[in-house]
Each structure stands twice: as structure tokens, then as C-alpha cells.
Amino acid sequence: MRILRHREALLGLAILVLLVIVAARFPAFIRPASLVNVLNDTSPLILLAIGQMIVILTKCIDLSVAASLALCGMVAALLNGAGVPLPLVLLASVILGGALGAVNGLLVWKLAIPSIVVTLGTMTIYRGSIFLMTNGAWVNAHQMTDSFKAFPRTILLGLPVMSWIALAAIAFFAIVLTRTPLGRAFYAVGGNPHAAVYTGLDVGRTQFWAFVISGALAGLTGYLWVARFAVAYVDVARGFELDVVAACVIGGIAIAGGAGTIFGAVLGALFLGVIKNALPVVGISPFWQMAISGSAIVLAVVFNAAQRRQKGRIILKQVDAP
Amino acid sequence: MPPVLSLRGISKSFPGVKALQDVQLDLYQGQVTALIGENGAGKSTIVKVLTGIYQPDAGTITLDGKSVRFPTAQSATRAGVTAIHQETVLFDELSVAENIWLGHAPRTRLGLLDWRSIREGARRLLAEIGSDLDPDQRLGDLGIASKHLVAIARALSTDARVVILDEPTAALSHKEIHELYDLVETLKAKGKAILFISHKFDEIYHIADRYTVFRDGQFVGEGAISDVTEGQLVHMMVGRSVDQIFPSRARNIGDPVLTVAGYNHPTEFADIGFTLHRGEILGFYGLVGAGRSELMQALFGITRPSKGAVRIGADIRVIRSTHDAIAAGIVYVPEDRGKQGAIRALPIFQNITLPSLSRTSRAGFLRLAREFKLARDYTQRLDLRAAALDQELGLLSGGNQQKVVIAKWLAMRPRVIILDEPTKGIDIGSKAAVHEFMAELAAEGLAVIMVSSEIPEVLGMSDRVIVMREGRIIDEVTGERMTPETLVRAAAGISEAA
Numbered sequence: 016m017r018i019l020r021h022r023e024a025l026l027g028l029a030i031l032v033l034l035v036i037v038a039a040r041f042p043a044f045i046r047p048a049s050l051v052n053v054l055n056d057t058s059p060l061i062l063l064a065i066g067q068m069i070v071i072l073t074k075c076i077d078l079s080v081a082a083s084l085a086l087c088g089m090v091a092a093l094l095n096g097a098g099v100p101l102p103l104v105l106l107a108s109v110i111l112g113g114a115l116g117a118v119n120g121l122l123v124w125k126l127a128i129p130s131i132v133v134t135l136g137t138m139t140i141y142r143g144s145i146f147l148m149t150n151g152a153w154v155n156a157h158q159m160t161d162s163f164k165a166f167p168r169t170i171l172l173g174l175p176v177m178s179w180i181a182l183a184a185i186a187f188f189a190i191v192l193t194r195t196p197l198g199r200a201f202y203a204v205g206g207n208p209h210a211a212v213y214t215g216l217d218v219g220r221t222q223f224w225a226f227v228i229s230g231a232l233a234g235l236t237g238y239l240w241v242a243r244f245a246v247a248y249v250d251v252a253r254g255f256e257l258d259v260v261a262a263c264v265i266g267g268i269a270i271a272g273g274a275g276t277i278f279g280a281v282l283g284a285l286f287l288g289v290i291k292n293a294l295p296v297v298g299i300s301p302f303w304q305m306a307i308s309g310s311a312i313v314l315a316v317v318f319n320a321a322q323r324r325q326k327g328r329i330i331l332k333q334v335d336a337p
Numbered sequence: 338m339p340p341v342l343s344l345r346g347i348s349k350s351f352p353g354v355k356a357l358q359d360v361q362l363d364l365y366q367g368q369v370t371a372l373i374g375e376n377g378a379g380k381s382t383i384v385k386v387l388t389g390i391y392q393p394d395a396g397t398i399t400l401d402g403k404s405v406r407f408p409t410a411q412s413a414t415r416a417g418v419t420a421i422h423q424e425t426v427l428f429d430e431l432s433v434a435e436n437i438w439l440g441h442a443p444r445t446r447l448g449l450l451d452w453r454s455i456r457e458g459a460r461r462l463l464a465e466i467g468s469d470l471d472p473d474q475r476l477g478d479l480g481i482a483s484k485h486l487v488a489i490a491r492a493l494s495t496d497a498r499v500v501i502l503d504e505p506t507a508a509l510s511h512k513e514i515h516e517l518y519d520l521v522e523t524l525k526a527k528g529k530a531i532l533f534i535s536h537k538f539d540e541i542y543h544i545a546d547r548y549t550v551f552r553d554g555q556f557v558g559e560g561a562i563s564d565v566t567e568g569q570l571v572h573m574m575v576g577r578s579v580d581q582i583f584p585s586r587a588r589n590i591g592d593p594v595l596t597v598a599g600y601n602h603p604t605e606f607a608d609i610g611f612t613l614h615r616g617e618i619l620g621f622y623g624l625v626g627a628g629r630s631e632l633m634q635a636l637f638g639i640t641r642p643s644k645g646a647v648r649i650g651a652d653i654r655v656i657r658s659t660h661d662a663i664a665a666g667i668v669y670v671p672e673d674r675g676k677q678g679a680i681r682a683l684p685i686f687q688n689i690t691l692p693s694l695s696r697t698s699r700a701g702f703l704r705l706a707r708e709f710k711l712a713r714d715y716t717q718r719l720d721l722r723a724a725a726l727d728q729e730l731g732l733l734s735g736g737n738q739q740k741v742v743i744a745k746w747l748a749m750r751p752r753v754i755i756l757d758e759p760t761k762g763i764d765i766g767s768k769a770a771v772h773e774f775m776a777e778l779a780a781e782g783l784a785v786i787m788v789s790s791e792i793p794e795v796l797g798m799s800d801r802v803i804v805m806r807e808g809r810i811i812d813e814v815t816g817e818r819m820t821p822e823t824l825v826r827a828a829a830g831i832s833e834a835a
Contacts, residue, residue, distance in 0.1 A: 194703045196694040203691055206680040212639065213669065213677045214691050214745070215659040273682045 022267045026282045037293040057288030058181035062236045064262040066229030068280035073222045074205045074272030075130035080233045081255035082141035083115045087237030092154040092247035095163045112234015120226030124219030145249045156245035167243045205272025265315040341530040347396035356382040360556040364530040371545035372534045376790045379554040388420045389413035417498035421488045429477030434459035437491045462490040482513035501532045536624045575821035583797030584776040591615030594784040600645030605631035606808040613784045620799030621788040628808035629788045637669035638662040666752035678742035681731030686712035689745045715744035736767025755786040
């Protein structure tokens with residue numbers, strides 16, 4: 016645990032260094048308003064990374080998050096168009112997202128299909144459903160009510176609502192992961208599924224709840240995304256699931272399950288968010304952005320592997336000691 | 338006739354354990370030598386020395402009169418020593434021919450794989466051992482017996498002089514075993530020197546020409562199998578070697594706690610019935626594969642029996658899941674600690690409290706202070722010296738990990754605790770601590786089931802011993818009859834008179 020904390024400190028430091036480098040050329044980038052903008056811009060990634068990290072903890076992966084986001088966003092836009100009040104639209108997005116996650120979870124739990132296959136399939140199905148629902152038509156800004164579009168941008172105590180939602184989700188799931196039996200089960204099931212069975216935990220059921228959480232967060236983000244950009248169409252957030260997984264990997268979530276913290280995932284998302292927002296300011300082309308994000312992922316994996324070797328040495332020392 | 342392979346004065350120690358002390362072993366051309374010994378006698382260590390996996394601390398290996406060393410597994414294979422293990426080390430996704438030739442496949446002049454020679458060579462080698470397996474078949478589609486054939490064909494492809502069969506029949510059906518006997522005859526006829534490791538006496542008498550007996554890492558005797566009776570072999574195996582000290586305890590056996598009646602499983606066990614009392618340690622002895630662990634897993638709800646009932650105290654219970662078992666007060670410390678017991682990435686205290694969380698949390702929230710207290714109480718009872726309870730479990734030694742797994746279940750305050758090979762693979766110090774602790778638990782009125790393959794442990798700790806063979810209870814041994822010979826005879830299926 017101490018090493019993990021150390022790791023998060025290191026990632027935090029990397030983000031600071033990044034900010035300092037950018038600020039050296041463009042001091043305006045680290046003005047509070049600009050940083051708030053970075054946080055707000057990264058909020059969808061943070062929300063999805065929290066869900067993804069829980070799924071990865073249980074030794075699974077959810078590739079369908081971006082498609083769920085797009086589907087829930089479209090449904091939110093259509094409900095809005097049909098005159099449903101905003102609180103109900105929000106509720107419907109979250110519930111629909113949770114249901115989509117439950118489909119993934121049930122397939123993984125009851126049919127014991129590997130999650131990468133299940134979610135690769137549902138990813139396509141969920142995106143396809145958007146097309147079936149709309150025939151490929153877009154829902155544009157003028158078809159959305161003002162309150163629908165304004166809610167995520169409303170400023171409360173200096174921060175937009177979307178940022179507050181991300182912060183609330185971080186706090187809520189930090190408590191779930193560290194202070195509830197379900198949170199403990201996520202770690203136990205991913206750390207050693209066999210031992211979890213022998214301890215009386217239901218591995219499949221635990222994985223199911225991880226998928227429900229991931230789906231519900233994707234549903235919530237779906238509304239926020241569509242409202243913020245004021246447009247809904249089939250290809251919303253296409254490929255975004257890879258950014259989400261990348262944020263988790265950079266954040267030190269063990270891809271083999273059972274290890275990692277929510278703050279790691281959030282910092283991983285912020286790291287990507289800072290790169291995405293800062294590099295255009297410095298005048299670096301989007302292709303370099305991709306290369307830098309990619310290098311960060313590889314570095315994170317190398318770092319993880321190095322850490323594991325170090326642990327081996329600690330074990331040897333303890334065995335030698337009398 | 339001089340032996341093909343001869344070992345003299347071989348010793349091998351591990352920290353705290355003398356696995357082999359000054360042992361000898363001779364293997365002769367065209368003969369089968371059976372290596373006999375209890376668990377822990379050093380059989381698998383000598384196989385590893387022979388195949389270059391372990392380096393002996395002292396002693397010589399002589400092959401065809403020349404002194405040799407096997408610094409690596411490849412060097413042993415090159416010298417002509419091949420082992421066929423219980424679970425053959427082959428590749429399911431490759432074809433039969435590829436498995437036979439992997440690593441030394443015939444090449445064309447251009448250095449590419451010569452597929453025609455590979456297939457024809459495989460067919461020829463298989464034909465030599467009387468098999469018409471298709472060289473192109475995927476290995477994973479074959480049964481275990483056929484996989485043995487492939488492993489043996491592979492041994493022939495490297496011109497092995499010495500073939501080691503390490504409990505090859507453990508997972509075979511009756512018919513397959515007889516096919517294996519024929520195969521051994523073929524290998525004998527080809528002049529191979531064969532080392533045959535088995536626990537089953539009927540097998541040894543069926544195919545072995547010679548025997549060598551080890552006990553506690555020492556050489557006890559050897560000779561022609563025709564000159565020795567089963568009784569003499571059993572005596573050599575168990576000897577008078579029980580000098581390990583077990584805690585003395587007052588027998589204080591109370592009312593029945595657990596009654597199992599008519600327990601059946603479609604494939605693993607049948608007609609199981611026994612009663613366990615308060616304060617009792619009930620030993621389960623048997624050979625590997627006798628169905629003991631499978632029975633315990635069913636009692637703990639990991640698998641479901643097809644028939645049968647369990648009575649806990651006065652209630653009849655049906656155990657369908659681990660949850661039911663835990664609710665009934667039955668807990669199980671599994672045999673394979675690394676795989677089934679420990680969650681190495683979780684801190685020690687979280688490993689201990691994992692099944693007890695409903696007791697330590699309040700209103701659905703975990704109370705870390707209570708978890709620490711519970712973990713501290715039970716680790717102190719087990720005399721666990723860990724730097725800190727929030728340390729990752731994986732950083733502890735095997736013996737200490739075992740203590741944590743036991744602590745986890747004691748913290749549930751069970752009525753019945755099942756310990757499956759509780760001291761397997763842990764150091765002598767931890768072993769004594771676990772034994773001490775089992776005695777204490779029984780004294781406090783807990784009912785203990787101990788599955789163990791170590792005869793001294795079974796006899797030293799148990800009030801009663803149930804012996805299983807081939808999925809059935811075949812004997813219940815108490816009082817005067819609790820001797821090593823009774824257990825070995827019952828487990829191996831030798832009648833008392835022999």
C-alpha cells in the first residue's frame with residue numbers, strides 16, 4: 016500500500032512538472048480559470064475511469080463504456096425532445112446505463128464469458144442501437160431545451176456542475192471502495208478469485224456489480240456529454256473507451272486485477288487531460304499528443320513491472336532473515 | 338550386468354530440511370525399478386536430481402560407467418534421461434507430431450522445418466510403441482493415456498536410455514492402466530532402464546523387476562521384487578521413524594457436532610458416512626486421489642454432492658454453497674494455500690476479516706478499528722510475528738501465510754474446522770506451531786477434521802483416523818490399530834493377512 020501511495024505521489028508530481036513546463040511558456044495556462052477548464056474538460060474521463068477502474072479491479076474490462084455513454088446520451092436527448100423534465104431525464108440516463116452494464120455483468124456472471132469478448136460485442140450492439148433508434152439522424156442544439164444544455168455548465172461556487180459531479184463521484188466511490196464490504200470484495204475477487212470463492216464470496220456477483228457501476232457512470236456521463244456539446248449522434252465518444260483504459264493503466268490500476276486506488280485512476284485521467292489541453296496551447300500538433308499519451312502508457316506499464324520485481328527482492332530478504 | 342545409471346551418496350538439503358541424505362539408486366537395462374516411499378521420503382527430489390532440475394549437494398551420478406553431471410534439464414535430456422510426469426508437460430494447442438519433435442525437429446537443407454520427416458518420424462515412433470495416433474491431431478483433444486503415449490514417443494525421439502515414470506497411473510482408468518503396462522513392457526524390450534514411481538502395490542508387483550525403498554530422505558533397501566513380500570515392503574517404508582514430537586493432549590471428546598450420512602458425488606466419492614464430535618481431531622488418510630479433498634470441498638459447498646445429508650448439532654442442513662457451509666459453522670482451510678487461501682495483494686488484516694465483514698461493519702460501513710482488533714486478537718493467538726497487520730500478505734513466508742488463512746477462519750468462530758494438508762510445504766517451526774494450535778482448538782471444544790498424507794502427522798494428531806480409497810471410506814482406525822502399517826495397508830488396498 017505504501018508503494019502505491021508513493022506511486023500516486025509520483026504521478027501527481029508528473030502532472031505538476033507538466034504544468035510548470037507549460038506555464039514557463041504560457042503563464043496563462045495555470046491561471047485558476049484555465050485550470051478549472053482543464054478539470055471540467057476532463058470530468059467525463061474521470062467519471063468513466065472510476066467505473067472502469069472498479070471493473071479492472073475485478074479482473075475484467077469494460078470496452079462498452081463509450082458506446083453506453085453515446086446510447087444513454089441519445090436517449091437523454093430524445094426524452095428531452097419529448098418534453099420529459101430534466102430530473103427524470105438524468106435519472107433515466109443513469110438507470111439505462113446501469114441496465115446496459117447489468118447486461119454485460121450478467122453475461123460475464125451467468126455464462127462465464129470473458130469480459131473482453133462480452134463488452135466488445137455489446138459495444139457494437141449499443142452503438143448499433145443508436146442508429147436503429149434514429150436512423151442515423153442527429154439531435155442538434157436547437158432541438159434541445161435550454162435547461163437541458165445549461166445544467167452541466169451552471170457555475171456553483173466557482174465550478175461548473177459537471178466538475179462538481181465528478182468530484183462527488185470521486186468522493187462517493189472512494190468511500191465505497193475503502194469503507195464498504197462490496198468495495199473490499201472488488202479487491203479480493205480480483206486479487207485471487209479462487210481464494211475469494213473459498214472465502215464465501217460470489218465472484219460473478221461481485222463482477223456483476225462492478226459492471227453495473229461502470230454502466231451507470233457511463234449513463235450519467237452520456238447526458239453530461241450530450242448536454243455540454245449540445246449534439247447527439249451515433250459516433251459520440253467513439254474510441255473514448257481506450258482513453259479510459261489508458262487513464263487506469265497510467266494511474267497504476269493493475270490490469271491483472273486486485274490492486275490500485277481510485278485516486279490513481281483520477282490522476283491518470285487528469286494527466287491525460289492536462290496533456291490534451293496543454294499541448295495545443297504550446298503549439299504541439301495532435302499527432303505529438305497521441306505519441307506523448309502513448310509513451311505515458313508504456314512508461315506506466317514499465318514502471319509497474321519494475322515495481323513488481325522490486326517486491327520480489329523484499330520477499331527474498333524476509334525469507335533470509337531468521 | 339552393471340547398472341546403466343547409478344547414483345551414490347546423493348544428498349540434498351533445503352533450508353531447514355534434509356530432503357535426501359546419502360541415498361543410492363541403480364537402474365538396469367531392460368528392467369523396471371520401482372521407487373517406493375511415503376510422502377516426504379524424497380522420491381520427487383531424486384527425480385529432480387536425475388532430470389537436472391536440482392543439483393545435489395554431494396554424491397555422484399554414473400551413466401554407462403562414466404561420471405556425469407546434469408547442470409540443466411536440457412543436459413539430462415541430451416544424456417538420455419527423460420521423465421514422464423503425472424501431469425505430462427506437453428502443449429495442448431500443438432499437434433501430436435509437433436509435441437514429439439519440439440526442440441529437436443528434423444530440418445530441411447534450408448533450415449526450415451521438414452514437415453514430411455516430422456510426420457513420418459512421429460508415425461514411426463508411435464508405431465514402435467504400438468500406437469496408431471494421427472500425428473496431425475491436436476494434443477488437447479486426446480485423453481491422458483494418449484498423452485502419455487505422446488510423451489513416451491517424445492522420449493524415444495531423443496534416444497532416451499533412462500525413462501522415469503512418475504506416478505503415471507494416478508489419473509488413468511482401469512483399461513488405460515493396462516495399456517500403460519503393455520507400453521512399459523515395450524520399453525523394457527527396447528532395453529530402456531525404467532524408474533517407476535508408484536504408491537500402488539498391485540502395480541509394483543505387476544510390472545517392477547526391482548525395488549528401492551526410501552524413508553525420510555534415506556536409503557532403506559533394494560533388491561529383486563520377487564524376493565520381497567508386501568508386508569516387508571510396508572515395514573521398510575514406515576519403519577520406526579516416528580520420532581517427530583506432537584503435542585500431548587487430554588482426550589475430551591463431547592457430543593456429536595457433525596454427522597454426514599450417505600454422501601455421494603457422481604464422480605469423486607460414494608457412500609460417505611461419519612460422525613464428528615466436539616473436541617475431536619478426526620484424521621482423513623489416503624493416497625493422493627482417494628477423494629478426501631473432494632469430499633471436504635463438498636462439505637464446504639464448493640461442489641455439490643448428488644445425494645446425502647449433513648446434520649449439524651440437531652438440525653439437518655443442505656449445503657449448496659460456501660455461504661451455506663459458513664452459516665452452518667463449517668469452515669475449510671484449503672490445501673493449495675497460494676491458489677485457494679491467500680489473497681496476496683491484500684493487507685494481512687483484510688485477509689483475516691474478509692469472511693467476518695458483516696460482524697465488523699456497522700450500517701453497511703467497514704469499521705477499520707474493529708477489523709484491526711479482530712485481526713490482532715487472532716494473529717496473536719497464532720503467534721504470528723508480522724511487522725504490521727497492514728502489510729501485504731504476499732510479503733510473509735509460507736508458514737506465516739498459512740497462519741493467516743487459519744486465523745481468518747477462526748475469527749468466524751466455527752463449530753467445525755476442516756484443515757486440508759495443514760502443514761504441507763511449511764517449515765518445521767511453523768509445523769509445530771500449527772500442531773500445537775490444533776490441539777488447543779480441540780481442547781476448547783472445536784471439532785477438527787484434518788486431511789493429511791503424512792502418516793506421522795495423522796497418527797500423532799488424530800483421535801481417530803478414517804482411511805479412504807478410490808472415493809470410499811474403507812476403514813476407520815482407532816486405539817491399538819492406529820499404526821503406520823494399518824494405514825498404509827488400508828490405503829493401498831492390501832489385506833491384513835498379507
